[in-house]
Amino acid sequence: xxxxxxxxxxxxxxxxxxxxxxxxxxxxxxxxxxxxxxxxxxxxxxxxxxxxxxxxxxxxxxxxxxxxxxxxxxxxxxxxxxxxxxxxxxxxxxxxxxxxxxxxxxxxxxxx
Numbered sequence: 001x002x003x004x005x006x007x008x009x010x011x012x013x014x015x016x017x018x019x020x021x022x023x024x025x026x027x028x029x030x031x032x033x034x035x036x037x038x039x040x041x042x043x044x045x046x047x048x049x050x051x052x053x054x055x056x057x058x059x060x061x062x063x064x065x066x067x068x069x070x071x072x073x074x075x076x077x078x079x080x081x082x083x084x085x086x087x088x089x090x091x092x093x094x095x096x097x098x099x100x101x102x103x104x105x106x107x108x109x110x111x112x
Contacts, residue, residue, distance in 0.1 A: 001064055001065065001066060001067065001095070001096040001099060001108075001109060001112070002064070002065055002066075002067055002070050002093050002094065002095060002096060003062060003063070003064050003093070003094050003095075003096045004062070004063045004064075004065060004070070004073060004074075004077070004091060004092070004093050005060060005061070005062050005091070005092040005093075005094070006060065006061040006062070006063070006077055006081070006089065006090075006091050006092075007033070007035075007058050007059070007060050007089040007090045007091075007092075008058065008059055008061070008081045008088070008089040009058065009059070009081075009083070009087065009088065009089060010032075010057055010058065010059050012059075012080070012081045012083070012088075012089075013030070013059045013061075015080045015081065016061060016077060016080045016081050017030075017061075018080070019076050019077070019079065019080035020061075020063065020073075020076065020077075020080075022076075023072065023073070023076050025063055025065070025073070027063070027112075028061050028062065028063050029061065029062040029063075030059060030060070030061050030062075031059070031060045031062075032057065032058075032059060032060075033057075033058050033059070033060045034055040034056065034057055034058065035055060035056065035058060036054060036055060036056055037086075037087065037090075039086055039087065040054065056087065058089065064096055064099060064112060065112070066109055066112070070093060074091060074093075077091055078091070099111040099112060
């Protein structure tokens with residue numbers, strides 16, 4: 001099993017959620033986060049004054065899937081989240097050793 005962590009622009013959240021739901025993944029975890037990548041934030045202007053915003057608002061989604069579904073899910077996420085601009089986000093994929101559904105005690109992929 002794999003855990004897919006997706007960092008996207010807040011305005012792309014609905015697009016990504018709809019795309020995941022369309023391919024059968026309605027079970028996701030969503031967090032609002034702040035951070036920056038290589039661009040180290042942005043410079044903005046308000047009432048003629050320029051100021052630096054170091055931490056940008058992003059959204060983190062987490063999904064745990066079967067190994068066989070990772071490739072298709074990556075494609076779905078990229079297509080729904082991409083704007084082509086700096087700051088579109090990242091996808092991190094890591095291995096999940098074990099899953100247990102607390103309510104029933106089911107373990108492994110059946111617990112997904």
